Amino acid sequence: MADPKPRDPSVSRTANQRGAARLAAVQALYQMDVGRQSLEDTLSQFGTIHVGREIEGEEYLPADADFFRQIVTGVIKGQLQIDPAVDQALVDTWPMGRIDATLRAILRAAVFELLKRKDIPSRVVITEYVDVAKAFYEDEAPKMVNAVLDQVAKTAGRDNDPVKTR
Template identity: 40%
Template sequence: MSEHDSGAAPQPTSLKAVIEHLNSKETETRSLSNKDKRARTVARLVLVQALYQMEITGTGVETVVKEFTDFRFDGDLEGEPMAAADEAFFAEGARAIVKEQGIIDPLIINRLASGWRIERLDTTVRAILRAGTWELKYRKDIGLEVIINEYVEIARAFFGETEARFVNGALDGIAADVRK
């Protein structure tokens, strides 16, 4: 289980607070500079946003990747420059999640309560779980604690403790399934 089980972590109230909170911790692999860690955190937030957008609008992955690359990365996310995002990580994640959704979704479904369908989850929670599951399954170069902690903090920023605990439990279980 990750450190978020204790419930003692502060509750960020904005996406900018999440970025600051995550970057105040030693969360990413030691091979990344602080600037690169921050860029990876922003990329994760943007990835969740893009997955949400694709599901809500029905827009294809290449269109969304191009939109973010051409227009959105020049803007900001609650005062955080989007240009600080790891654009390659974002694009890799978006494409891989769409391509591997047939593998990713069953991993998530296996961790839902009996009788729950993935469609019953909030769209943002689905996006967070899909992104986290992609990293756990396909990015074994990134520590599972890093992945879980970052997506728990993203869930906390969007929702609060209940959803953050749910994301924590689901990703902990998925990690046990894919990182044996």
């Protein structure tokens, strides 16, 4: 049996940079929601401080700064479409205004990607944001994120996105 081709390290590096950008975007959206910071202030602060550095003992991976900006800006510009999509996927007794700010940030960023970034397979988006949820929660929250994002993907017609392989 032939040895499989080694993976292209640039593909892995790009994926890691996007994952770091997603995590930073969630943190920025949380800060904007809770701290009432402007988009410009948040982008500036995260662009120079949080992306790819150590802060208060936490090591932040180098992130794709452009992708980070696309997510944060896209969520803010598309919030009138994103929030109703999240609300529709949540159970009636638990609307978006009732979930905590971190979950709101995770769901908003993920739904932005599901609705606006059709070049990224929905399975990738869902997996990445469930992983982000696991970074913040140990309880049922990651399962809820998975269920909500799966529902949004289905509603948006993205539940059968092909997964690109190399």
